[in-house]
Amino acid sequence: MNKILVFQLTHKRVILLCSVAITLIFAFLFAREMSNGQEYLHTYQTTLTKAIANENKEKMKGPWLERYQYEQAQLKDGASAYANAYLSSLKNSKNSGPGTSNRSFGTLATGTTVSGPVFSQTELTNSVQELTIVTEKRLIPFFPARQLRDELTPERYSGDPDQYASIARTAGARFYTNGWYFIGHMLRNNWLLPLILVIILFYGTAFASELNQAHRHLSLLTVNGVDPHRLWLSRFALGVLTTAAAVLVPVGLFLAGSLLFSPAGSLQYPILLWHIDGSETFITLAAFLGRGALLLFLVIMLGFAVDMLWSVLTRNALLAAVLTALTAGLGFFIQRTPWLPFPYLNVGAVSNGFALYRMGSGSFAQAVLVLTLWSIVLLAGALGLLQRNRRYGYDFRN
Amino acid sequence: MILEIKDLTFQFRRQPIFNHAQLSITQPGIYAFVAPNGSGKTTLFNILSGSLQHYQGSITVMDAPLTPAVVYAQMAYMQDISVLYPYLTAREHLQLIAQLHHLPEEQILPVAAALQVTDFLDKRVRQYSLGMRQRLLVAMTFLVDAPLVLLDEPLNGLDPSSLKTVRQAILQAGAAGKTIIVSSHNLDEVDRITKEVIYIHDHQLQRTQLTETENAEGLYTRLFE
Ligand SMILES: Nc1ncnc2c1ncn2[C@@H]1O[C@H](COP(=O)(O)OP(=O)(O)O)[C@@H](O)[C@H]1O
Ligand SMILES: [Mg+2]
Numbered sequence: 001m002n003k004i005l006v007f008q009l010t011h012k013r014v015i016l017l018c019s020v021a022i023t024l025i026f027a028f029l030f031a032r033e034m035s036n037g038q039e040y041l042h043t044y045q046t047t048l049t050k051a052i053a054n055e056n057k058e059k060m061k062g063p064w065l066e067r068y069q070y071e072q073a074q075l076k077d078g079a080s081a082y083a084n085a086y087l088s089s090l091k092n093s094k095n096s097g098p099g100t101s102n103r104s105f106g107t108l109a110t111g112t113t114v115s116g117p118v119f120s121q122t123e124l125t126n127s128v129q130e131l132t133i134v135t136e137k138r139l140i141p142f143f144p145a146r147q148l149r150d151e152l153t154p155e156r157y158s159g160d161p162d163q164y165a166s167i168a169r170t171a172g173a174r175f176y177t178n179g180w181y182f183i184g185h186m187l188r189n190n191w192l193l194p195l196i197l198v199i200i201l202f203y204g205t206a207f208a209s210e211l212n213q214a215h216r217h218l219s220l221l222t223v224n225g226v227d228p229h230r231l232w233l234s235r236f237a238l239g240v241l242t243t244a245a246a247v248l249v250p251v252g253l254f255l256a257g258s259l260l261f262s263p264a265g266s267l268q269y270p271i272l273l274w275h276i277d278g279s280e281t282f283i284t285l286a287a288f289l290g291r292g293a294l295l296l297f298l299v300i301m302l303g304f305a306v307d308m309l310w311s312v313l314t315r316n317a318l319l320a321a322v323l324t325a326l327t328a329g330l331g332f333f334i335q336r337t338p339w340l341p342f343p344y345l346n347v348g349a350v351s352n353g354f355a356l357y358r359m360g361s362g363s364f365a366q367a368v369l370v371l372t373l374w375s376i377v378l379l380a381g382a383l384g385l386l387q388r389n390r391r392y393g394y395d396f397r398n
Numbered sequence: 399m400i401l402e403i404k405d406l407t408f409q410f411r412r413q414p415i416f417n418h419a420q421l422s423i424t425q426p427g428i429y430a431f432v433a434p435n436g437s438g439k440t441t442l443f444n445i446l447s448g449s450l451q452h453y454q455g456s457i458t459v460m461d462a463p464l465t466p467a468v469v470y471a472q473m474a475y476m477q478d479i480s481v482l483y484p485y486l487t488a489r490e491h492l493q494l495i496a497q498l499h500h501l502p503e504e505q506i507l508p509v510a511a512a513l514q515v516t517d518f519l520d521k522r523v524r525q526y527s528l529g530m531r532q533r534l535l536v537a538m539t540f541l542v543d544a545p546l547v548l549l550d551e552p553l554n555g556l557d558p559s560s561l562k563t564v565r566q567a568i569l570q571a572g573a574a575g576k577t578i579i580v581s582s583h584n585l586d587e588v589d590r591i592t593k594e595v596i597y598i599h600d601h602q603l604q605r606t607q608l609t610e611t612e613n614a615e616g617l618y619t620r621l622f623e
Contacts, residue, residue, distance in 0.1 A: 004494065007486065213480070220481035223447045224498040224542070225470035391452040392410070393444050 004221065004231070005238050014202040015246050018195050022250035025191070030182050030258060037175030041075075041144065044109075044170075048072050051106070064106065071105045075144065083141035086110070087131040090147075093117070094124055111147045111171025118167055120156040123147050126280065130270050133282065139266035142181070146173045150272050150280065151354050178265030179258035183251060184285050187292040188348040192247055196300055197328055199243045204307030204324060205317035206235060211394050212315055218394060228390065229383055236304055236379065243300045274353035276360065291351040291364060295344065298371035302341055303328070305378035312385045315394075338362040341374045399424055399461050400546060400577050401446075403603065406455035408438075408445060415441050417601035418455070423579075426545075428572040429605075430588040431581040432614060433598035434622050439581040440478075442603070443548045447475040459546060470499075474542035476549045479531040484524040488515050488534045491523070495538045505541060512570075513537040514563050528555035536564055540571060547571060547578040553587050565591060585614040597621060 009015070048068050055065040074085040089105040093112040104110075111118040127148040134141050149172045157164055176182040186192065210218040222228055255264060267289070270282035306327050310320040331345035336359050344367040349355035356362045386394075403421040408414075415438040423429065431439055444450040446457065448469045457464040460472050469475075482491065492506045492515075510516050513533045523531060536552050552564055561584075568591055571578055579596065582588055588595070593608040599621055608617065 007483075007490065007494070215484070216477070216480045217483055219449055219477055221498075222449060222466075223469060223473070223475045223477070224495060225466070226498065227466070391450070393449045 004226070005235055008206050008235070009238065009242060012203055012206070015199055015242060018199045019246045019250045022192070022195055022247065023253050025195075026182070026186065026250065026254040027257065029186075029191075030177075030254070033175050033182060034177050034261065037143070037177050040173055040175065044144065045072070045075065048075070067104060067106050070103055071109065074105075079141050079143035079145075080135075080138075082143065083131055083145040084135050086145040087128065087135055090124065090128050090131070094128060109144070109146070109171065111167065118157075118159060118171055119147060119149065119153055120158070122156060122280075123149060123153055123172075126150065126272065129282065130272075133270045137266075137268055139269050140178060140263055142174050143177070144173070147171055148272070149174075151274075151349075178262050179255040180265040180267055180285060180289070181269065182258065183255065184269075184271065184288060184292075187289065187296075188352065190346065190348045192296065193299070193345070193347065196243060196247060196296070197303065197325065199246055200239070200300065200303040200307055201321040201324060203239050203243065204304065204311065205321060206239075207232065207308050207311035208315055208317040208320040211311065211389075212317065216394070228386060232308065232383060232386065236308060239304050240297075240301050243304075244297055247296070272352060274357040276353075276357055276363075278357055288351055292347055295347040295350055295367065295371070298368060298375065299345060299347060301375045302371055302378070305375045305382065308382040309378050309385075312382050312389070335359065338366065339370060341371050343367075344371055399458065400426065402456075402458045404456045406445070406453060406457065406603070408441065408450070408453040408455075410441075414601055416453075416455075416598075416603070419601065419603040421596065421603040421605060423577060423605075426572075426575050426577045427594060428568060428592040429577070429579045429594045429596050430592050430614065431579050431596045432583070432585070432588065432618060433581075435583075437598045438601075439598065440550055442598075443475060443477075443550050443579075443581070446548060447473060472544055473546045473548065474539045474544040476535050476539040476547075476552055478550060479528065479535065482523045482531060482534065485522055487520050487522055488537075489519045491534060491538055492541055495541050499542055501541065501543070505543075509537050509541045512563075512567055513540070514560070529557055529560045532556055533560060533564065536567060540567060545576055547576055549578065549580045551581050551583070553580075553582050553584045561587060585618055588614040 048071060052065065052068045052072070055068065070085070074082045086105060086109065088103070089110050092104045093110055117124040124147070130148045131141070131145060133139070149168065153168070153172070154164060159167070176185040209215045218228055221231065258264065267284060267286035269285040271285050271288040272280050273283045274280055303324070307320060307324040310323040311317070314320050314323065328345065331342040334340055334342040335346070335355070336343065338359055338361050343355055343359055343362070344350050346355045350364065350367050353364070356364070399422060401421065401423040403419060406416045406419040408416045433439055441450065445453050446464070448464065448466055459468050462468050486494070488510065489506070492510060493503065496503055496506055507516070510519055513536050515534050515537050518526065518530055523534070526534070532552060532555055536549065539547060539549065549568070553561060556564060565587060568578055568580060580591065594605070595608060595614060595617060596603060596605050606617065608614065
């Protein structure tokens with residue numbers, strides 16, 4: 001039986017391809033993140049230099065020249081120094097509005113204006129909290145430090161809507177140029193989900209093709225002593241584990257590779273966590289990644305269970321794959337039914353609680369429970385149907 | 399007693415296939431299994447091999463009631479070509495069977511040679527002709543080395559030289575003391591391998607031994623036309 005499973009695995013090159021794809025996509029996006037960060041820094045430095053030249057030319061005696069020079073010096077001193085200075089600038093502007101201290105940054109960086117914070121007080125508070133943790137624990141900060149935006153920042157923003165994008169790009173810029181931070185970013189944005197779906201769809205064909213009238217491999221196996229239920233269960237387990245490995249290994253490779261360019265970042269980094277009442281607190285990046293990994297694993301399990309059920313029902317690999325993909329697609333539309341697994345497919349937003357806040361109910365534990373229970377129910381259903389049809393040689397006409 | 403079927407009743411949804419059918423085989427040897435298309439030959443093989451489990455009656459193989467363990471230990475069953483994996487080679491199929499039956503890999507090559515599978519041992523089944531697939535299936539079946547062998551239309555789609563190869567494999571297994579039930583529409587070939595005939599008539603299983611002067615064709619015409 002092991003041999004069949006191994007055979008099938010080695011004949012699903014798509015798993016390997018997906019792994020390679022994940023590695024390449026990660027590498028590419030990371031490289032882009034690095035270059036965007038560099039470009040931002042370069043542009044920003046130019047802006048500062050120009051502003052300084054301007055001040056000098058006009059021989060303005062004001063706080064601005066010193067501030068620009070101060071900021072320029074901090075930029076040169078690197079990520080941590082800049083983050084420290086940025087934090088005090090934020091605190092200054094929070095306490096007394098901009099323009100009270102010379103050892104403070106200009107408004108471009110801090111995202112504050114004379115009339116208050118450019119995003120909203122929430123972003124300002126969150127940013128101060130985030131950077132306080134970062135500086136106190138001496139974590140590796142983002143460079144350059146900027147305000148922490150969240151899912152609702154665009155809604156809270158009360159300024160000129162046309163300006164939002166450009167303000168977000170400057171005062172809310174964030175470049176995930178450290179390995180762990182980038183992985184967290186990918187997790188939050190569900191970048192892995194489509195690739196996981198592809199693996200499930202391709203690997204899952206092993207189930208349906210065994211029942212196909214044109215490929216009754218299962219009959220060959222059963223008359224040679226293979227218990228079909230054990231086979232399917234083993235294949236299910238193997239599929240789940242292989243898929244998990246097909247994701248984990250590339251992510252690990254990426255992390256190792258990223259070390260060539262920058263430190264991995266701090267797993268203690270504070271990540272915003274949403275609560276049902278709309279309040280926000282911080283959890284560590286490690287906790288966020290842990291939640292995400294657990295959910296991803298459960299989603300993989302659920303995916304295989306769904307594919308298996310469709311396989312028994314359709315006995316057609318292509319049809320089963322299409323229906324599985326459509327089922328997954330339902331996740332986009334059914335977002336607010338807490339006892340269905342669909343809202344929890346949004347792994348990133350469940351891991352940081354935002355999806356639960358939007359749904360107005362549920363918890364991370366409930367997400368785990370619902371995903372697990374549905375996997376078990378669908379798996380049991382698929383195996384039960386398989387048993388029922390076994391009596392008639394896996395033929396649905398009866 | 400090699401095989402004993404008592405009171406076998408089986409139907410697909412509304413279509414009766416067997417109605418209190420009886421059959422017993424006490425002597426090893428080669429038995430031809432003839433009946434028109436759709437009368438239930440494959441169905442009987444599927445019942446005997448445990449692939450269809452929804453029958454009434456009792457079946458014993460080597461004096462033991464039919465169970466998956468008995469099927470595994472006592473039976474080798476050649477099904478139709480749809481069971482083959484298109485993306486595996488003949489060698490991989492034979493290795494699969496060897497592994498499932500805990501047989502040493504050395505046994506693969508002689509069987510492959512006997513059925514002239516050697517030439518395309520490492521090609522994928524996808525590229526095989528019907529005759530090549532049939533020979534691979536027969537090789538997989540004889541590799542198992544079970545006392546009771548069920549061959550479902552092994553002669554289908556074979557050219558004259560393949561026919562001879564398969565016929566010799568069957569005759570050799572018969573001479574080695576196995577019990578082989580071969581379903582076939584090739585009545586000339588039936589005459590070349592055996593005088594023992596099992597047939598389905600009126601949802602019953604019947605057995606007859608042809609005399610020196612009778613042939614399968616004659617029996618078939620008398621029964622079914
Ligand atoms: N899985 C099935 N469901 C319903 N009817 C079937 C099934 N398999 C075979 N039959 C029907 O049972 C009859 C016997 O089939 P089969 O045993 O394959 O005949 P044979 O092998 O003698 O040609 C045929 O009429 C066929 O249509
Ligand atoms: Mg048939």
